[in-house]
Amino acid sequence: MTNKGRSYYLIPYYLWIALFVIAPVLLILYYSLFDLDGHFTLGNYVNFFTPVYLKMTLTSFWYAFLITAFSLLVAYPAAYLLTRTKHKQLWLLLIILPTWINLLLKTYAFIGIFGTFGPVNNLFDVFGIGEQQILFTGFSFVFVSVYIFIPFMILPIFSALEELNLSLLDAARDLGASGWTTFRRVVFPLTISGVRSGCMAVFIPALSLFMITRLIAGNRVITLGTAIEQHFLVTQDWGMGSTVAVFLIAIMALFMMLTGGSRKGVQK
């Protein structure tokens, strides 16, 4: 096939990107330049740098960081064990299965599980810990988010671990490396690409979570996603909502550039 023929096949792809990626981003940029009365203004951007929104940005970052960190902490060992099990496909299916269920349904289930009279508190009672407030705390927010995002962290790490050449581990042991050193110097650096894509798949959506902040955190955790939702649905201040979205997009782009950049460094 000639080069020219091949480029025709790319047309649908370019169309898709133009219509569903570039056009929406441009529209958001455009809307962010108008105030409530439809007048051109940069006031929305000025407004973003007030304590309310800066604090919100920091909160969003902090929680997105916590969610990513805990997901990684659970997902890496899980993915590692997964590569060592017999019925890999079955276990993998069990991890993917919950992602087929609607996110809101899963979230609603946790309202019951974490409730004052829910099974978790009943268990606490059995052990004599007594009733705890779990629902509507930062903890429950992070826990439920980690639960929801964990398959997206496990899968890329799992495939990176699968590609790992096992003879490298034997070689490391032959050369006298301890288990920890082998992990630190051989396994982890070779699977870093999986960790990186897992972190991206979790961190970026975690930044803009909104329904879980109300259902599980009872609006005690306010993220940028909450603000966008409110501006579009309640105040109909599309300008300010778009401005928040522009900053989110900028932050995400920056994050991807930073993580993408270091990949090249490793490959050299």
Added chain:
Amino acid sequence: MKPLVNAFLAIVVTALALMYLGAWMNSNEGYSGGNTLTIYNWGDYVDPELLEQFEAETGITVIYQTFDSNEAMLTKVQQGGTTFDVVIPSDYAIAKMREEKLLLPLDHSKLPNLAHLNPRFLNLSFDPGNQFSVPYFWGTVGIIYNPELTKGMDFSSWNSLWDSRLKNNIFLVDGAREVMGMALNSLNYSVNDQNEAHLQDALSKLNRLSPNVKAIVGDEIKMLLAGEEAAVGIVWSGDASEIMDENDKLDYIVPEEGSNIWFDNMVIPRTAANVEGAHRFIDFMLRPEVAAQNAEYVGYSTPNDGAMKLLPPEIAEDTRFYPPAEITDRLEVYDNLGKRMLAHYNELFLMFKMNKK
């Protein structure tokens, strides 16, 4: 390549078959063109039996669609993608729709049952002379509480919510107007106050409420309060009656300083396709027997005097949901504050939400 083509063909064939099946089912139920009436209402806000009765009486097929917020409804009506014949928005949304010329004036001569309505609920600020709207249900905003858990505390004042005994024990409904209005009322200001100093007072007062607030939630508030996750909640009277149906330990009160009184009215949008049918439906819903049956099913307060006479006394004489005129006189309807003020209310509400315990 072959299996891929086969799979693709299978998908196309299935999609076409489903489309055909859908069209066939619609035409079987009489949904194709002509004699239909599309009603756009809040979820679970009408007795479905009444819709069937209306269909049997008039031969009009009713298509019933639902929304969950006035804002969502407004957006959909503005876009005009679907034609709705009867919509049931709340007071301030009606004012907004009137301003944006989205409504058709009602022909009162086609609505003889208007006579059954209590004049208290007619000719209100959001629609003088009921040119565009007819009341469907009304209610208040108040405090629902669990006397067992609050041990005899008195909730006849909004200020009782700030009592330190209620630490981490209050659910608020996730609405800027409701929560800001409650704080303004507690300071003896109006729920429609636009004075910046008063609004800032309300915000700092709300911030002091933070330790008592367990969560600020949406519709889940009904499930959470019925499940006794907290002792106190700020809710609409209709939600309160639903919660009390599920858990009869709870009680509802409208505090003395005043509160919001709201109305959900029936309107005909400008894009309506079946204006004649829409008038017939509105008049049908105003019939005393119909309004009474609907009020019993939905649990909200009916503005229909004729229906009140038909309701069982334990409902009609329940002053929690049918407060007498001397109380409703102290209650205020939410004015349409305009986009700018509404945005400001929401910003203050957001600041309150961000304020950590």
